[in-house]
Amino acid sequence: MISYNDSPLTQLPQVSIPFDDLRRRMAEFSVKFDSFIERARKRVLEERNEYKARISEVHEEQRSTSAQVASLRSALSAHRNLVSREAAEKAEMNAQIDQLQTRHAAQQQTRDTLRQQIAATQSAIDHKLQAQREYARKLDGQARLNGPELLFWETYLGVRIEGAGDEGRIRVVYLFPPSSRKAKREATFELRVPDTTVGEYEVVYSRPRLDQDKVARVVRRLNETRQIGVLLKGMRGLFAEDME
Incomplete structure (x- = not known):
């Protein structure tokens, strides 16, 4: 049988452990x-609540920011549309201004042309009036000279003008x-009288109808001499020849 009396384990000093103090501690x-x-x-918990609150604030800020961004985008789109519309209106106004200027x-130009035409017409009228006055003066002088001759033609040769x-x-x-x-024979012709002294006389009608070449020769002599007696004598001869 083994004896533990002499064992080193049995020879350790005894330790007093304060269990009550240990339990208290x-x-x-x-x-x-x-x-x-x-x-x-x-x-x-507080940090989590603060985090949740912060997350909620961040989400709210994001929603607010998104709303602001959407509002800004809408305002930008409206501004772009307004600028585009104003540009179109400006282009239309410029086009209308160009049309008005044209x-x-x-x-x-039309007014200037009309003024020139009016001035030219007025000048032509003045020249024509002057020529007509000159022609009337010459006709008056010629009438004084032709008066006795016309009276002779009317009285003795049966001519009526x-x-x-x-x-x-x-x-x-x-x-x-x-x-x-025929008991009575009558012949007639109509003479177109020019407006000016340089214009030409023209026989426009005759009854009975005469040879136009012969009439043209008589009228040509009238235009050359400007003597009415030449015409009356020549036309009477043509009518007399036609009635033979």
């Missing part, structure tokens, strides 16, 4: 640890002696 540690855990838990320039219903024409009527077929 353990209890105090447990209280402190529980308090630490509770404080840590509260801090974690029309104004055309009207000015009358109006033809047109200011630019005169009618000349010849009365020929009666023949075996």
Whole structure:
């Protein structure tokens, strides 16, 4: 049988362990640890709540920012549309201004052209009036010279000069002696009188109808001499020849 009396284990000094103090300390540690855990838990809860609140604030800020961005985009789009519309209106106004300027320039050109035409027409009218006055003066002088001759033609040769219903024409009527077929024979022609001294006379009608080449030769002599007697004599000869 083994004896432990002489064993080193039995020879260790006896240690007095204060279990009560240890239990007290353990209890105090447990209280402190529980308090630490509770404080840590509260801090974690507070931090989590703060985090959630911060996250909510961030989300709210994001929503607000998104709303502001959408509003700014809408305002930018409206501004772009307004700028585009104003640009279109400006282009249209410029086009209308160009049209008005073109029309104004055309009207000015037309006005200048009309003024030139009016001035030219007025000048032509003045020249024509002057020529007509000169022609009337010459006709008046010629009438004084032709008066006795016309009276002779009317009295002794049966010639009558009358109006033809047109200011630019005169009618000349010849009365020929009666023949075996007709008791009274009459011939007539109408003469167009020029407006100026340089214009030409023209026989526009005759009854009975005469040879136009012969009439043209008589009128040509009239235009060359400007003597009415040449015409009356020549036309009477043509009518007399036609009535033979």
